[in-house]
Amino acid sequence: MNDWAWLGFDSTPVQLKKAERLFGQGAKVQRMHILVNGRVKLIRHPFDGEDVVLHVATAGEMIAEASFFSEVYHCSAIADLPSEIQCIDRNEALEKMLSDTRFSRNVMHLFAQQIRDLRGLHELRNIRSAQSRILTYLATQADSSGKIIVNMSLRDMAYKLGLAHETLYRELRKLETSGQLERPASGEIILRETLA
Amino acid sequence: MNDWAWLGFDSTPVQLKKAERLFGQGAKVQRMHILVNGRVKLIRHPFDGEDVVLHVATAGEMIAEASFFSEVYHCSAIADLPSEIQCIDRNEALEKMLSDTRFSRNVMHLFAQQIRDLRGLHELRNIRSAQSRILTYLATQADSSGKIIVNMSLRDMAYKLGLAHETLYRELRKLETSGQLERPASGEIILRETLA
DNA sequence: CGAGTCGTTGAACGGAATCAATCGTCGTGG
DNA sequence: CCACGACGATTGATTCCGTTCAACGACTCG
Numbered sequence: 123m124n125d126w127a128w129l130g131f132d133s134t135p136v137q138l139k140k141a142e143r144l145f146g147q148g149a150k151v152q153r154m155h156i157l158v159n160g161r162v163k164l165i166r167h168p169f170d171g172e173d174v175v176l177h178v179a180t181a182g183e184m185i186a187e188a189s190f191f192s193e194v195y196h197c198s199a200i201a202d203l204p205s206e207i208q209c210i211d212r213n214e215a216l217e218k219m220l221s222d223t224r225f226s227r228n229v230m231h232l233f234a235q236q237i238r239d240l241r242g243l244h245e246l247r248n249i250r251s252a253q254s255r256i257l258t259y260l261a262t263q264a265d266s267s268g269k270i271i272v273n274m275s276l277r278d279m280a281y282k283l284g285l286a287h288e289t290l291y292r293e294l295r296k297l298e299t300s301g302q303l304e305r306p307a308s309g310e311i312i313l314r315e316t317l318a
Numbered sequence: 319m320n321d322w323a324w325l326g327f328d329s330t331p332v333q334l335k336k337a338e339r340l341f342g343q344g345a346k347v348q349r350m351h352i353l354v355n356g357r358v359k360l361i362r363h364p365f366d367g368e369d370v371v372l373h374v375a376t377a378g379e380m381i382a383e384a385s386f387f388s389e390v391y392h393c394s395a396i397a398d399l400p401s402e403i404q405c406i407d408r409n410e411a412l413e414k415m416l417s418d419t420r421f422s423r424n425v426m427h428l429f430a431q432q433i434r435d436l437r438g439l440h441e442l443r444n445i446r447s448a449q450s451r452i453l454t455y456l457a458t459q460a461d462s463s464g465k466i467i468v469n470m471s472l473r474d475m476a477y478k479l480g481l482a483h484e485t486l487y488r489e490l491r492k493l494e495t496s497g498q499l500e501r502p503a504s505g506e507i508i509l510r511e512t513l514a
Numbered sequence: 515c516g517a518g519t520c521g522t523t524g525a526a527c528g529g530a531a532t533c534a535a536t537c538g539t540c541g542t543g544g
Numbered sequence: 545c546c547a548c549g550a551c552g553a554t555t556g557a558t559t560c561c562g563t564t565c566a567a568c569g570a571c572t573c574g
Binding site for chain 2: 227229
């Protein structure tokens with residue numbers, strides 16, 4: 123999907139099986155990671171209480187970008203699917219950032235992109251109604267023809283949207299019944315125009 | 319609060335009165351902005367429907383960092399309080415980013431910080447219960463003695479937490495009654511230890 | 515002084531979470 | 545190879561808690 127040539131990787135990517143760990147909370151930050159393929163969950167382990175899913179990284183994302191300037195990771199990274207990850211030494215990356223124009227710009231782009239996505243999600247959560255939250259989200263994901271390829275389970279989508287998965291199922295069904303969307307195949311959703 | 323010396327500003331900051339506009343949605347991105355003092359709201363104006371508050375920037379933040387790499391702004395910035403803003407020409411900033419090590423690193427830091435904050439907020443919203451969401455948030459804001467200086471109105475805090483302001487008032491009252499926190503003065507909250 | 519806003523509380527409603535049960539699919543190991 | 549367990553998708557019934565609507569006093573600012 124993305125072209126990572128600018129990263130100047132010569133090494134082969136790390137391969138992780140499902141449930142394998144890329145790094146653990148508290149570990150020293152020594153590398154920069156780009157998720158080329160697969161899915162990686164970032165988990166925080168609080169002193170008390172149960173684990174919290176901080177984020178689910180999908181293909182093309184930089185993993186734990188926020189930790190890049192920290193000494194140690196504040197969360198663990200665990201493969202949620204078989205994944206392929208490009209690594210680059212932290213110091214090497216920092217150096218490259220100063221010497222290689224394209225590199226630093228691209229990294230910044232990744233950061234900015236991430237911020238915009240997060241703000242979008244935040245904005246989304248301010249929508250109280252489950253139905254319009256879902257519609258708004260789908261609208262942002264759809265291409266010009268209204269088609270959406272869902273590359274995650276509906277459960278994960280529900281989590282991302284901050285809804286109980288049952289609610290997501292129900293609302294999707296309602297929207298389907300009312301003709302506002304179609305689901306020709308699992309993992310595929312088509313939005314129908316409903317201009318007010 | 320923050321030291322912006324590294325930005326190498328020689329110019330005097332822009333002064334905005336309340337409700338004055340820094341830039342409008344769709345305008346060309348020509349400068350980089352750092353909010354030195356005050357409060358600025360980022361507003362998106364959708365084609366239909368009413369305006370949406372994307373974010374409320376407070377002192378020390380870079381404004382619309384996500385737009386820095388875009389051609390035009392995807393939102394408007396409006397002073398929410400009398401504000402002081404440092405501006406730097408976009409091209410100048412990009413240049414500086416490549417030539418000045420400290421500058422680029424600091425900008426990246428700002429970005430990373432922002433991402434971490436946003437993720438934290440996201441994480442927070444996954445807590446369903448209003449009470450524990452509030453407690454968790456306060457815990458992150460408190461210093462070692464449990465003291466919290468609230469630099470925004472409770473209404474804004476409620477918005478940030480994704481709660482109706484009435485709910486926030488009520489829950490704060492409950493927590494106060496049950497001795498889990500004190501409010502010696504407005505804008506000041508003290509958390510009491512309640513180890514399980 | 516009046517307009518605007520914040521903080522606060524009451525009452526009622528509604529919608530989403532929760533609990534629960536079923537079905538299908540996939541992977542794994544005996 | 546098939547049984548079993550794990551997990552995703554789906555739907556029903558019920559509960560509960562946060563939103564919403566409403567009203568009021570205090571304070572600030574022009």
